[in-house]
Amino acid sequence: MRRIFATGLLAVVGVLAMESTASAQEIQLTGPLAGAPAVRELRWHRNKRFEIAPAISFTLLDEYQRTIFAGARLQYHLTDWLGLGAWGAYGVVHLNTALTDEIDKVNKDRWDSSRDNDALTAVDRNASLLSVGYDFPQQLGKIQWVVAPQVTAVPFRGKLALFEKAFVDTDLYFFAGPAFIGVVEREDYSVADFGNPNKTVLENGKPVKSYPTASRVAIAPTFGAGLSFFPGSWSGIGLEYRALPFSWNNSGFDSQGGPPDENGPDSIVDEKDRQFRFNQMITISFSVFLPTDIKVSP
Amino acid sequence: MAVFYNGSNNLGLSTARRNDAEGLTMKQARTGLLLGMALLLVSAIGVAQVKKATTAEEVADGDDVEFDADAPEEGEDDVETDEGGGAVGFEEGLGDICKVDPDACPKISMDEASKQDLNPQIYAVQQIYALRRERFELQPYWSFTMNDQFVSHPAPGVALNYYITNVMAIGANFNWYQGLNTDSEFNAATRRAVRVGVPLNEYQWSAALNFTYVPMYGKFAGFGDFIFHWDGYVVGGVGAISTRPIVVFDPRYRNFSFEPKIAFNAGIGARIFFNRWFAAIIELRDYAYLEELENTANYDAMFSSDDARTAWRQDEANWTDEKKLTNNVQAQVGISIFLPFSWEYRLPK
Numbered sequence: 001m002r003r004i005f006a007t008g009l010l011a012v013v014g015v016l017a018m019e020s021t022a023s024a025q026e027i028q029l030t031g032p033l034a035g036a037p038a039v040r041e042l043r044w045h046r047n048k049r050f051e052i053a054p055a056i057s058f059t060l061l062d063e064y065q066r067t068i069f070a071g072a073r074l075q076y077h078l079t080d081w082l083g084l085g086a087w088g089a090y091g092v093v094h095l096n097t098a099l100t101d102e103i104d105k106v107n108k109d110r111w112d113s114s115r116d117n118d119a120l121t122a123v124d125r126n127a128s129l130l131s132v133g134y135d136f137p138q139q140l141g142k143i144q145w146v147v148a149p150q151v152t153a154v155p156f157r158g159k160l161a162l163f164e165k166a167f168v169d170t171d172l173y174f175f176a177g178p179a180f181i182g183v184v185e186r187e188d189y190s191v192a193d194f195g196n197p198n199k200t201v202l203e204n205g206k207p208v209k210s211y212p213t214a215s216r217v218a219i220a221p222t223f224g225a226g227l228s229f230f231p232g233s234w235s236g237i238g239l240e241y242r243a244l245p246f247s248w249n250n251s252g253f254d255s256q257g258g259p260p261d262e263n264g265p266d267s268i269v270d271e272k273d274r275q276f277r278f279n280q281m282i283t284i285s286f287s288v289f290l291p292t293d294i295k296v297s298p
Numbered sequence: 299m300a301v302f303y304n305g306s307n308n309l310g311l312s313t314a315r316r317n318d319a320e321g322l323t324m325k326q327a328r329t330g331l332l333l334g335m336a337l338l339l340v341s342a343i344g345v346a347q348v349k350k351a352t353t354a355e356e357v358a359d360g361d362d363v364e365f366d367a368d369a370p371e372e373g374e375d376d377v378e379t380d381e382g383g384g385a386v387g388f389e390e391g392l393g394d395i396c397k398v399d400p401d402a403c404p405k406i407s408m409d410e411a412s413k414q415d416l417n418p419q420i421y422a423v424q425q426i427y428a429l430r431r432e433r434f435e436l437q438p439y440w441s442f443t444m445n446d447q448f449v450s451h452p453a454p455g456v457a458l459n460y461y462i463t464n465v466m467a468i469g470a471n472f473n474w475y476q477g478l479n480t481d482s483e484f485n486a487a488t489r490r491a492v493r494v495g496v497p498l499n500e501y502q503w504s505a506a507l508n509f510t511y512v513p514m515y516g517k518f519a520g521f522g523d524f525i526f527h528w529d530g531y532v533v534g535g536v537g538a539i540s541t542r543p544i545v546v547f548d549p550r551y552r553n554f555s556f557e558p559k560i561a562f563n564a565g566i567g568a569r570i571f572f573n574r575w576f577a578a579i580i581e582l583r584d585y586a587y588l589e590e591l592e593n594t595a596n597y598d599a600m601f602s603s604d605d606a607r608t609a610w611r612q613d614e615a616n617w618t619d620e621k622k623l624t625n626n627v628q629a630q631v632g633i634s635i636f637l638p639f640s641w642e643y644r645l646p647k
Binding site: 039042060061062063081099102103106107110118120124127128131132136155156157158159160161162163170171172251253254255264265 | 444445447484487488490491492493494496513514515516517518519520521522525528530598599
C-alpha cells in the first residue's frame with residue numbers, strides 16, 4: 001500500500017516537473033529587467049554575522065526516559081545562506097516514562113519477601129535478574145551531553161503574515177554535521193560478576209544495589225531542519241528538529257548477542273546489547289545576532 | 299512591514315512580456331520545489347532553469363521588496379503585438395514614431411529613465427496568490443505515528459474541506475489503519491528481558507468532522523532565485539476512532555473486536571503551493587480518545603483453584619481493565635488539490 005502511494009505521488013510529481021521543465025526552456029527575458037535579482041533590498045539577518053542562540057531541547061519518542069537539554073548554538077554566517085558553527089547541550093532533566101515506572105514497580109514487587117516461596121515468581125526472578133537490578137531508573141542509558149559542529153544552509157527565505165496583521169521575516173534552514181555524544185550506560189556485566197565481591201549487586205541472593213554504569217563518547221551524524229522568525233534586526237526565534245541516530249543500550253537489558261543470530265540474550269551485558277536508535281529532539285531557541293546592525297542587499 | 303509588490307505597469311513592459319515573466323517565475327518555483335521531492339529528475343530540472351525573471355519597482359525605506367511577476371493582472375492596458383504574436387517593446391514603439399515623423403522622435407535614455415524615482419501605490423498585502431474562499435480542498439495523505447513507541451499506526455487518509463471564507467473551512471477526514479499496525483520488536487525484547495508486559499492496542503479506522511482556520515500565510519524565495527507561496531493552518535474537530543487491544547497477557551482465551559470510540563482532534567499544518575490549485579501539505583494532528591486497555595492482572599496469583607481461575611479468564615468482562623486517555627499524534631504528509639482550479643479576484647490589488 002505504501003509503495004503504491006509513493007509510486008503514485010512520484011508519478012504526479014514527475015509529470016508536473018517535466019511539464020514545467022519543457023515550458024521553462026522557452027522563456028528568455030530581455031530588456032532592463034534582465035539580470036535583476038529576485039528580491040531587492042533583502043534584509044540580511046545572517047550575512048557576516050555571529051549568532052548566539054541559547055536553546056532548550058526536548059527528546060521525542062523515548063522508550064524509557066525523556067531528556068531536556070539546555071544548550072546553545074554558536075554560528076558565524078559567511079553569507080546569508082551559509083553558516084558554520086556548533087551546537088552544544090547538556091541533559092539537565094531526565095524524566096522517566098510510564099514504562100520505566102511500571103518496570104521498576106513490578107521488579108520491586110517481584111523481589112518482595114512475601115513472594116519468596118512462589119514458583120512462578122522464582123522463574124521471573126531468574127530470567128530478569130541480569131537485565132534489571134534493584135533500582136531500574138538508575139541503570140538507564142542517558143545522553144548526558146552533545147557537542148555538534150555543523151554546517152547550516154538557508155535555501156529558503158521569506159515572510160510570514162499572521163492574522164493579516166503582523167509580518168515577520170522567516171527562513172527555513174537545514175543543518176548537518178558530526179556529533180560527539182557523552183553517553184552513560186550500563187558497564188559490561190556478566191552472570192559471573194554476581195559472584196565477584198567487588199562487582200556484585202546481590203545480598204542474600206537479592207538485588208540491593210543498582211547495576212554500575214560507565215561513560216563513553218559516541219560519534220554520530222546529526223542533521224535536521226528549522227524555522228527562524230526574525231522579530232527585529234538583531235534577534236530571532238527558532239524552532240528546530242534534530243535527528244541524532246546512533247546505537248546505545250538505553251535500557252541496560254541483556255537482549256542481544258545470543259542465539260538465534262545474536263538476537264537473543266547471551267548472559268552478558270556488553271556492547272552487543274547496544275541497539276540502533278533514531279534519536280530525535282525538538283529545539284526552541286532565541287538568537288542574538290552580532291553586530292546588531294543589519295545589512296540590506298542591493 | 300513586508301511589501302509584496304507585483305506591479306509592473308510603470309515599466310512600459312508589454313503584457314506578453316509580463317506573461318513570460320509570470321510563467322517563468324511560476325515554473326521556476328514549481329521546478330525548484332519539485333526538485334526536492336523528485337530527486338530522480340534533478341538533472342532535467344536543473345537544465346531547465348532560466349534565471350532572472352523579474353520586474354523592477356520602487357523600494358520602500360527599510361523594507362524588502364520582492365519582485366514577483368506571478369500574480370494575475372487586472373485592468374491591463376491594451377496589448378500591442380506584432381504579426382507573429384510576439385510582444386512589441388518600448389524601443390520598437392519609439393522606432394515607429396521616429397520613422398513616421400523624425401522631428402517628433404522623443405529622446406529618451408532608458409538608463410536614465412530606469413533610475414528615476416517612481417511612486418506607485420503599494421498595498422501592504424497584494425492579491426493573495428491562492429484564494430481559498432468558496433473552493434473545495436481534497437487532501438490525500440499518508441500519516442506516520444509520532445508518539446507511540448510500542449505500536450506504530452501508519453495510515454493512508456483523505457480529507458475534504460470547503461472554505462467558507464478565505465481563512466475558515468469545514469470538512470471531514472478519514473484514516474484507514476487496519477493491516478498496517480506494527481508491533482515494535484522492542485515490546486518483545488522488554489517482555490523477554492524483564493518479564494513485564496505492556497498493554498498494546500491497534501487501530502482500524504478513524505473519521506472526523508473538522509474546522510480549519512488559516513491564520514498565517516507567506517512566501518519564500520528559494521535559493522534567491524524563485525518564489526513560492528505557503529500558508530499555515532490550525533485544525534480541530536470531533537469524530538470516532540475504532541481500536542482494539544492486541545492480546546498480550548492471555549492469548550489462550552482473549553479475542554478482541556474493534557470498537558469505535560469518540561475522538562477529539564487538534565492539529566497544525568502547512569501548505570506549500572506549486573500552483574494555484576496544487577500544494578503539498580505537512581500536518582501534525584493529535585487524536586485524543588479514551589482507550590480500553592487489556593487487563594494486566596496476574597490471574598495465577600489471584601486464585602488457588604484452577605476452575606475458578608479458568609472461569610475468570612473466560613469471562614469477557616475481565617479481559618479489559620481501565621480506560622486511559624490516549625493521544626495518537628500523527629504526522630500527515632500529502633498533497634492538496636483545490637477545486638475549482640481557477641477564480642476571479644473580487645478586488646483590485
